[in-house]
Amino acid sequence: MHDTETGHVTGTKDKDYNLIWFTEACLSNALRLETYIEDAQREGDSELADFFRRAQAESRKGAEQGKAMLSARLKR
16 A cells, blocks of 8 residues: 555545546446457357446446546536
8 A cells, every 4th residue: 555645746646546547447448348249249159248248337337437526526
């Protein structure tokens, strides 16, 4: 655990940086999963494609929640 970094290096407080990182990670994951879905479909594996679709939906949900929280916090 890093007890000293509170934005001195990044210019962004850890908690805000973490929220930005989380949102970006969810968005990237949703995008990557699109490729995984296509790969599974190409192989005729609908079970795996459905699994990746559910995971993608959760990533999108996390991204939407992260964006909403960022928006509210940036207005402060």
